Amino acid sequence: MSKKENILIIGAGLCGSLLALRLAQRGYNITLVEKRPDLRKIEQDAGRSINLALSDRGLRGLRLAGVEEAAKKLCIPMQGRMIHHENGKTFLTRYSGRSHEHINSVSRPGLNMLLLDACEKMPNVKLLFNMGCEEVDLKAASASFTDHTTGDKVQLSGDLLFGTDGAGSAVRKSMFLSRDFLFSFSQNWLTHGYKEITIPAAEGGGFRTDKDALHIWPRGEDMLIALPNLDGSFTVTLFLPFSDSDYCFDNLTTPAMVMKYFKKEYPDAVQLMPNLVEEFFENPTGPLGTIKCSPWSCYGKTLLMGDAAHAIVPFYGQGMNASFEDVVVFDEVLEQYEGNWPKIFSEYENVRKKDTDAIADLAVDNFHEMKEHTASDLFQEKRRLELQFETEFPSEYNSKYSLVTFNENIPYSEAMKRGRAQDKAILNLLQDGKLPDSLSLHEKLEKVKKETSEILHDDAVVKNL
Amino acid sequence: MSKKENILIIGAGLCGSLLALRLAQRGYNITLVEKRPDLRKIEQDAGRSINLALSDRGLRGLRLAGVEEAAKKLCIPMQGRMIHHENGKTFLTRYSGRSHEHINSVSRPGLNMLLLDACEKMPNVKLLFNMGCEEVDLKAASASFTDHTTGDKVQLSGDLLFGTDGAGSAVRKSMFLSRDFLFSFSQNWLTHGYKEITIPAAEGGGFRTDKDALHIWPRGEDMLIALPNLDGSFTVTLFLPFSDSDYCFDNLTTPAMVMKYFKKEYPDAVQLMPNLVEEFFENPTGPLGTIKCSPWSCYGKTLLMGDAAHAIVPFYGQGMNASFEDVVVFDEVLEQYEGNWPKIFSEYENVRKKDTDAIADLAVDNFHEMKEHTASDLFQEKRRLELQFETEFPSEYNSKYSLVTFNENIPYSEAMKRGRAQDKAILNLLQDGKLPDSLSLHEKLEKVKKETSEILHDDAVVKNL
Secondary structure, three states: OOOOOOEOOOOOOHHHHHHHHHHHOOOOEEEOOOOOOOOOOOOOOOOOOOOEEEEEHHHHHHHHHOOOOHHHHHOEEEEEEEOOOOOOOEEEOOOOOOOOOEEEEEHHHHHHHEEEEEEHHHEEEEEEEEEEEEEEOOOEEEEEEOOOOOOEEEEEOEEEEEEEOOOOOOOHHHHOOOOOOOOEEEEEEEEEEEEEEEEOOOOOOOOOOOOEEEEEEEEOOEEEEEEEEOOOOOOOEEEEOOOOOOOOOOOOOOHHHHHHHHHOOHHHHHOOOOOOHHHHHOOOOOOEEEEEEEEOOOOEEEEEEEEHHHOHHHHOOOOHHHHHHHHHHHHHHHHHHOOOOOHHHHHHHHHHHHHHHHHHHHHHHHHHHHHOOOHHHHHHHHHEEEEHHHHHHOOOOOOOOHHHOOOOOOHHHHHHHHHHHHHHHHHHHHHOOOOOOOOOHHHHHHHHHOOOOOOOOHHHHHOOH | OOOOOOOEEEEEEEHHHHHHHHHHHHOOOOEOOOOOOOOOOOOOOOOOEEEEEEEEHHHHHHHHHHHHHHHOOOOEEEEEEEEOOOOOOOOEEEOOOOOOOEEEEHHHHHHHHHHHHHHHHOOOOOEOOEEEEEEEOOOOOEEEEEEEEOOOOOEEEEEEEEOOOOOOHHHHHHHHHOOOOOOEEEEEEEEEEEEEEEEOOOOOOOOOOOOOEEEEEEEEOOEEEEEEEEOOOOOOOOOEEOOOOOOOOOOOOOHHHHHHHHHHOOHHHOOOOOHHHHHHHOOEEEEEEEEEEEEEEEOOOEEEHHHHHHOOHHHHHHHHHHHHHHHHHHHHHHHHHOOOHHHHHHHHHHHHHHHHHHHHHHHHHHHHHOOOOOHHHHEEEEEEHHHHHHOOOOOOOOOOHHHHHHHHOOOOOHHHHHHHHHHHHHHHHHHOOOOOOOOOHHHHHHHHHHHHHHHHHHHHHHOOO
């Protein structure tokens, strides 16, 4: 067997460290470079997406690299959405009617450390921290860095260069600025920003509210969510317009205004957050954006993966999962065309881009669904019916949420197409009174299936003209 | 009446010169700055979109500024699409079943000169050419320029600054690079480029082919179109993939290959283009992109308009029309809120952006329609039926094309929504055999209307959840 190539991976976050691990397992020589300090050796920043939702597609990526079981030890299963009404009442909507299907709350730094530890055990992975990428030579697969510990300029190169340097990717920026090829690019910001607040663990270490759910306080224009952490705390995230609203980041400028807003909108949450005001003013306010681009690669030398290629908003809990799935899809394409890098890069984008575009769009849809629709009667009626279908006919029905979250063998683009058609079918049948109580559950399911196929047929006639 | 503001307009193309004229008519003091030389004093570049389609929305803008009749003298009416088959046969598909509805071929430089002449007659317009914008101070409504005739740096400022500097806008670039606000932005390139070729006038000055039509040679992946010019010539545009195709710009590298390609695909056109090979290699190959962004304004001081805010691909013949309509919509908003610039700018974007987004998407759809669908049986059957509807029931039916092109009182976004629903209705009814010949034309129309409302209803239930 010929000697395997040297691969320079820029960005040792979740995607970069899983990719490095997997490519090292395949025998490549990896240099994994990260601009931040080694997160195993420093205290974590507060207020920056401390925990994330890990589900089937992400677990598949971890399984491929042999670290699924270790990662599961960091997980807290969440069975559904716990909706908190303005009147303080709560109700749980399960994510699936099939009892084994759930998502997991996992610590971002915890999982990242696990992956870095696994990389470090590989003799063919070299880890470099505190190295900020300044500029990339896309054709030469090399880049210049500033070593933040010494201030020195450092040049690194490989036979190939992978940019897994996240939503603000320096590698992607070099592609954007290149004049040698047409680079399609979009960055789209929501009108809302986010801020993280903590619900600390109860005295003695327990959880102050139900730990088996993702908590949501939907309020139309704004929303609070909370995910549990292993130490008994919850990380709460407020999603709020930046401006032009009765309550927005621009006008919540004093402790009194913050307290007034929270007491009015989230009275049951306020009492769980003793440091609300301090954290509100100490923690940063983050923007929420979607980034798409194409091509993901150039010159058969440089490739973008993960958030660097497709950053999405967090409302489907799929950002990390999509990045881990990137590694799975890339590994399959690599297996097929190993040795022919230009073909691998173009085929990978050809197979993958429609799916990352789909999850980006679904995530924006879910932003509206979570803050508005979860409180609407028609939406709740739909969810009740779908859960009944999934419970009684588990092999016959998957909701859009289940297709996206629990069906790793169905690509995101297919999940979107089928899921949207199903949603449209159920919502219209309900709205038009065509699913009366006189029908049995199975008769309702048959009607939904029939209406769904008609919708898909009608769309296909236009699309396949 | 208080003194009117000084307005700096960067870019004296079609949009900037119409905007300058209209704002001058309203009494503002205008400085209109253009990076290129005064096009009234130089020979025109070959190969850069010499003629354009002017239709109702554009004419409305010219009417507002009192130059419609003068502009009409530059127009050649085009009644429909003349489709050229591979076997040399041609057939005309009219743009509308209403005989007064047509589009016009107009010279871009001719129309631009007319507008500059009109600007120059206004005492409160100052025209500056050869001034390349280098950097914009968005808050101060000022910009620095290089005077290309002297090499000097020049600083200009106004109370307000309008960027009408086209798809490659320097004003928009300053907004993109600003770190003070979130700027959503997209640039999306088609896989195809374009190249212009000439069909010269016949000896004695006549036209070598039918001048009353927009000619199309649809060939699936590639396409040729031709628009007539006043001097008897036609400007032909080839749309072809850049790469990865049997015939593409990357592999049409020799005169023999160019001739082989044209003779195979466009035999009837080749004989009309005596300078085909020379022009193919002399004229530039242009990219085709869509640009969207938001916000269009910042600090209540600076606003983007025309292609600078929303560049679109040329396949609906609406680029110039959309830019002229910008001026109409802006004028209405200005009338309503005159004096309150931050309100004018935000309200203008609020009213207008959904419509420029819509025409951008419709134009990309039409790229596929023109090169592929115009040759498909189902599509042609649909067009025949729509033309019958428009001819027999002119007040009851407007095709999507008519809604977009001939209905200036229906916003693009509404035209898109209704037009797409109608297309879907007709295509599905035809495909499913639900419009048999046994039905009268009016019965068919009623069926199409009913199906269209059902589609709109079903979509609304999902959208208004």
